[in-house]
Amino acid sequence: MSVKQSKFLRTIVFLFQLVIKRIQKIVIDAVPEGTILDIGGGGEGIIAQIGRERVTAVDKFQSEIDGAKQKAPEANWILADAQNLDFSDGHFDSATSFFSIMYMSNKVKKEVFKEIYRVISDEGEFWIWDASISKEKGVFLVKIKVILPDQTVVRTGYGVSSKIQTVNSIKEMLEEVGFNVEIIESNKQWYFMKAKK
Numbered sequence: 001m002s003v004k005q006s007k008f009l010r011t012i013v014f015l016f017q018l019v020i021k022r023i024q025k026i027v028i029d030a031v032p033e034g035t036i037l038d039i040g041g042g043g044e045g046i047i048a049q050i051g052r053e054r055v056t057a058v059d060k061f062q063s064e065i066d067g068a069k070q071k072a073p074e075a076n077w078i079l080a081d082a083q084n085l086d087f088s089d090g091h092f093d094s095a096t097s098f099f100s101i102m103y104m105s106n107k108v109k110k111e112v113f114k115e116i117y118r119v120i121s122d123e124g125e126f127w128i129w130d131a132s133i134s135k136e137k138g139v140f141l142v143k144i145k146v147i148l149p150d151q152t153v154v155r156t157g158y159g160v161s162s163k164i165q166t167v168n169s170i171k172e173m174l175e176e177v178g179f180n181v182e183i184i185e186s187n188k189q190w191y192f193m194k195a196k197k
């Protein structure tokens, strides 16, 4: 089998797995008050769709920003790697990340968490919705249906190569950086937590 054929086959398997996966329902009642820095905010732009002009969405890929920008043009869209943010200390009231940290290695996550800690206010919070992953091999997929506060329904799916990213491992990393963490909801496939500075 050629490299092209095997890549095609892997894509078909990925799409098939995504279709048969059970859908996880995520209801978002609110996002933090005030100004929000949203990490990896491209793709569906879920947080920007809710917080609109209060949101500064940072993503390292222009293609991800372009798609999301159409859904929330009022948000402030910035192309940047969240490991190095060009904002002063305490610039934002709070920060969010919606299924973005699952795309980062542990080393990158740590740098991103440090930057978030730096750029949010002393009373700031970091709200995270993400996947609980304990997969040694293959691809991890999660298929979700998100209900926004205005009852808009967004259906999407996220996938990454296998890794270990449990709710407790993320809590520990956040605490190492200085956050106090409250786990709000923890399911088999995803969690929602609030980290306070």
Ligand SMILES: C[S@@+](CC[C@H](N)C(=O)[O-])C[C@H]1O[C@@H](n2cnc3c(N)ncnc32)[C@H](O)[C@@H]1O
Pocket (backbone or CB within 6 Å): 039, 040, 041, 042, 043, 044, 045, 046, 047, 058, 059, 060, 061, 064, 080, 081, 082, 083, 097, 098, 099, 100, 101, 103, 104, 108, 112, 158
């Ligand atoms: C699955 S998407 C997130 C979904 C998005 N939050 C939404 O509302 O649909 C993950 C995003 O994280 C971004 N990302 C990953 N690592 C990043 C980093 N170090 N800095 C900024 N963005 C990053 C990716 O470019 C990608 O757009």
